[in-house]
Amino acid sequence: MVLQYTTKRIIYLIPTLFILSFVVFTLVRLIPGDPVLAIAGPDATPEVLEEMRIALGLDRPILIQYGVYLKGLLKGDLGTSLRTHQPVRSEIWRRLPSTVELAAAGMMISLLIGISLGVTAALRPGNWVDASTRLVSLLGVSSPTFWTGLLFVLAFGYYWRLFPIAGSGTIRHLVLPATTVSLTSLAFITRLTRASLMEVFSQDYIRTARAKGLPPARIVIHHALQNALIAPLTVAGLEFGRLVTGVIVIETIFAWPGIGKLLIDAIQFRDWPVIQGLILTFALIFAFVNLSVDVIYAVLDPRIRLE
Amino acid sequence: MDKTWNRSSKIPLSMRISLVIITVLGLVALFGPLLPLPDPYAQNIMKALKLPSTDHWLGTDQLGRDLLSRIVAGSRFSLLIGFGAVLVGMAIGLPFGMLAGFYGRGLDRIFSWVIDILLAFPGIILALAIVAVTGPGIGNLIFAVGLRTIPVFARVSRAETLSLRQRDFVEAARALGCRPYEIMYWHILPNIVGPLMIVASLQTATAILIGATLSFLGVGVSPEVPEWGSMLNAGRPYMMRHPHLVLVPGCTLMIAMMALNIVGDYLRDRLDPRAIAARG
Amino acid sequence: MENPDLLVVENLKKYFSVGGGLFGRPTSRVKAVDGVNLAVRKGETLGLVGESGCGKTTFGRCILRLEEPTEGKIFFEGENILAYSQKRMRQIRRDMQIVFQDPYSSLNPRKTVGQIVSEGFRVHRIFSKRERQKRVREMIETVGLLPEHIDRYPHEFSGGQRQRISVARALLLRPKMIIADEPVSSLDVSIQAQILNLLVQLQRQFDLTYVFISHDLRVVRHISDRVAVMYLGRIVELSKTEALFKRPFHPYTEALISAVPAPKPMGQRERIILRGDIPSPINPPAGCHFHPRCQYRQQICTQTAPVMEDQNENHWVACHFPLTPLG
Numbered sequence: 001m002v003l004q005y006t007t008k009r010i011i012y013l014i015p016t017l018f019i020l021s022f023v024v025f026t027l028v029r030l031i032p033g034d035p036v037l038a039i040a041g042p043d044a045t046p047e048v049l050e051e052m053r054i055a056l057g058l059d060r061p062i063l064i065q066y067g068v069y070l071k072g073l074l075k076g077d078l079g080t081s082l083r084t085h086q087p088v089r090s091e092i093w094r095r096l097p098s099t100v101e102l103a104a105a106g107m108m109i110s111l112l113i114g115i116s117l118g119v120t121a122a123l124r125p126g127n128w129v130d131a132s133t134r135l136v137s138l139l140g141v142s143s144p145t146f147w148t149g150l151l152f153v154l155a156f157g158y159y160w161r162l163f164p165i166a167g168s169g170t171i172r173h174l175v176l177p178a179t180t181v182s183l184t185s186l187a188f189i190t191r192l193t194r195a196s197l198m199e200v201f202s203q204d205y206i207r208t209a210r211a212k213g214l215p216p217a218r219i220v221i222h223h224a225l226q227n228a229l230i231a232p233l234t235v236a237g238l239e240f241g242r243l244v245t246g247v248i249v250i251e252t253i254f255a256w257p258g259i260g261k262l263l264i265d266a267i268q269f270r271d272w273p274v275i276q277g278l279i280l281t282f283a284l285i286f287a288f289v290n291l292s293v294d295v296i297y298a299v300l301d302p303r304i305r306l307e
Numbered sequence: 308m309d310k311t312w313n314r315s316s317k318i319p320l321s322m323r324i325s326l327v328i329i330t331v332l333g334l335v336a337l338f339g340p341l342l343p344l345p346d347p348y349a350q351n352i353m354k355a356l357k358l359p360s361t362d363h364w365l366g367t368d369q370l371g372r373d374l375l376s377r378i379v380a381g382s383r384f385s386l387l388i389g390f391g392a393v394l395v396g397m398a399i400g401l402p403f404g405m406l407a408g409f410y411g412r413g414l415d416r417i418f419s420w421v422i423d424i425l426l427a428f429p430g431i432i433l434a435l436a437i438v439a440v441t442g443p444g445i446g447n448l449i450f451a452v453g454l455r456t457i458p459v460f461a462r463v464s465r466a467e468t469l470s471l472r473q474r475d476f477v478e479a480a481r482a483l484g485c486r487p488y489e490i491m492y493w494h495i496l497p498n499i500v501g502p503l504m505i506v507a508s509l510q511t512a513t514a515i516l517i518g519a520t521l522s523f524l525g526v527g528v529s530p531e532v533p534e535w536g537s538m539l540n541a542g543r544p545y546m547m548r549h550p551h552l553v554l555v556p557g558c559t560l561m562i563a564m565m566a567l568n569i570v571g572d573y574l575r576d577r578l579d580p581r582a583i584a585a586r587g
Numbered sequence: 588m589e590n591p592d593l594l595v596v597e598n599l600k601k602y603f604s605v606g607g608g609l610f611g612r613p614t615s616r617v618k619a620v621d622g623v624n625l626a627v628r629k630g631e632t633l634g635l636v637g638e639s640g641c642g643k644t645t646f647g648r649c650i651l652r653l654e655e656p657t658e659g660k661i662f663f664e665g666e667n668i669l670a671y672s673q674k675r676m677r678q679i680r681r682d683m684q685i686v687f688q689d690p691y692s693s694l695n696p697r698k699t700v701g702q703i704v705s706e707g708f709r710v711h712r713i714f715s716k717r718e719r720q721k722r723v724r725e726m727i728e729t730v731g732l733l734p735e736h737i738d739r740y741p742h743e744f745s746g747g748q749r750q751r752i753s754v755a756r757a758l759l760l761r762p763k764m765i766i767a768d769e770p771v772s773s774l775d776v777s778i779q780a781q782i783l784n785l786l787v788q789l790q791r792q793f794d795l796t797y798v799f800i801s802h803d804l805r806v807v808r809h810i811s812d813r814v815a816v817m818y819l820g821r822i823v824e825l826s827k828t829e830a831l832f833k834r835p836f837h838p839y840t841e842a843l844i845s846a847v848p849a850p851k852p853m854g855q856r857e858r859i860i861l862r863g864d865i866p867s868p869i870n871p872p873a874g875c876h877f878h879p880r881c882q883y884r885q886q887i888c889t890q891t892a893p894v895m896e897d898q899n900e901n902h903w904v905a906c907h908f909p910l911t912p913l914g
Binding site: 016019020023024027028030031032038138139141142143144145146147150151153154158240241242243244245246248249252263264267268270275279282283285286287 | 420423424427428429430431432435436438439440441442512516519520523524525526536539543546547550553557560561564565567568569
Binding site: 474478480484485 | 653676680681684687688689697698706707710756
């Protein structure tokens, strides 16, 4: 049953992926004016321009070139960086683990702290923990990631030199970037857990449990949490988009050597093969994450499978 | 089943403060150039990196430009990006979603397909791709951010149209001989406007945020433009010793975002029947 | 001689496709209307009764082409309107209107009463602004509302008043026929009487023909000249009102009538409880649709669908074993 659902979803995904790769591929050709001139700059020699034209595949008609590109894609070849002349694939592959490390740490922090805070706030609505949690949540949602990142750099990198603010390597390097990444999601998850839990609390079957005299803690753990966690789980998929944005910004601020920083550098240097490769990578990971969330959701909620 | 203002409710303090903030922001953006402030673009190296003083209420930046006037000028750009992006989103998303919801079937399938493509890019990747193609500049930025808001408006329009299409008054209009475009314009559109405004208010905040983020990353507005995110980026090299360079634009941005979010949330809780149901 | 029938429906069928496999191919069909033949005479009120899901609402909508029939013909004033173009259809729509059941969803919440009622004029682009205002005003008063209501919004009115507004809207173009789809079912009983009386009065005043759809037998009996009973997409009985109620020929009609509480102590019939639930219109039973629940069924009922036959002076029944007075 679940397998059928998963297969169906994958089949629906394939045409989208094709279109995606076509869109990404066409991007270079959309640059106003002569793309090669825009990339190489006004004082490039004709030979360099011609070289670049061939490298970017702009010398042949679009469909043929797309075919070549697609063939390369399926073999795993993403082209060569215009800047470093290294294969794009290896550039990405080298940096991917750092980003994954950052993202995973951030997600974990936001889930752990977010859910705990949400639960605490829901258990005692109205007291100072609840109110301050709500305030911090609002701040978290409203503050741009780059702003909090810079604040952290100032606070912990300069005034109280507790953590390093550039580069990677040790756990200490990870703390500031990961915390910054987690903040927006944390705020959101706290709010959501609190609201979700409070809604579950007001349901009749919880009141029955309470009337039976079960201690509140047990009620929370056994009955409420299971249902209340469905909402944050759904959110996990949505949060991924925010996570990607956060990661790109954080890597830039903290000089974290991941694919986010690579993308920004590539855009600034107009290194198109890298840009294209990275956009595809991000989109692919995103599609995969969405699929996984949907499948997990289908496993948890039998109603969806029957659709 | 219509939405009426609950006249007996009190408007909470946070909401009132937020409205004041937004009004101030709006006024400042509109009348900024008329205020007796120094030129935000005028450089004066002699007076660079000064702390707040009576001459310069918020201090000066690394090129000697008055920070207060740059903040004021920046508000124009932020609001321009916010409203511009939302306008783009609505102008394309609304008709698209409405047509898809109204006609259904084939058109609807194309709709879902295009929306899926737009939504296949996580976070700011799509916006980054666009600015990579077009280059920096505020027009390009508005377009890039606007592209991201299109699916939001399209989805809401479609959902609302779908539910409205079933209502009896639409059937009655058909029975009277109303033509399809008349039905959409006369009956459906006025009823979509409400929910759409709520979405618009929240999307404005998001749009400003994304615009600031892109500018911070150096791929948004052109460098000398006094946009808040861009100012933060420019101030980075100096922030250790001159933190006011980043604190000033950063706090402004944060306050503006908070105000917009509070107002947007309030509107949604009050007016959206689904949110009211979810409040429990 | 002028044809006394305003509306003639011939073998009307409306099937909905339901369900979809991987590629959206429909797997089954809902037979909402399954072969209806009916004629409505000019100036009469034809009541159409049946339980929920029997297809009467779908039938009403098909007549107006708010749903496109799958099969059959609909003759309005002698011409088959199913063959009409959109343009021609639009003109004919002025002659046939509808009043809906739900007073809360049948009026656009964002328009004033005046705008709602005058929509017909707007759509057909007739009459000057002043003329429109005059006629709207007259119509508002005719349905029992006040002129100052014209600039108000629907949410300021009660259910009964809203139905009056709906009626005003339907009447503005001076239609010849009105489909009333459960117009009083959502109203309080005391208000029901008011609206029914209004409908009767308007019929006389404007020389209207009504098709009155309802599941409430008492209301139908009160207002109809003739009654058609519908079950699972088919008409099972059709006759003058009193003839039907005093002496039903179809077992289903008999059961329906027995379920109505009678006010007079001696009028209380023995209640007939039908076996089973209403089968789904997706897979109606073979032969006579009613046979699984019929206490009088025989072998032939499971195989052959009965046709409408005149039992007694235009009292038509579709049954292999119509009821006799003694059983």
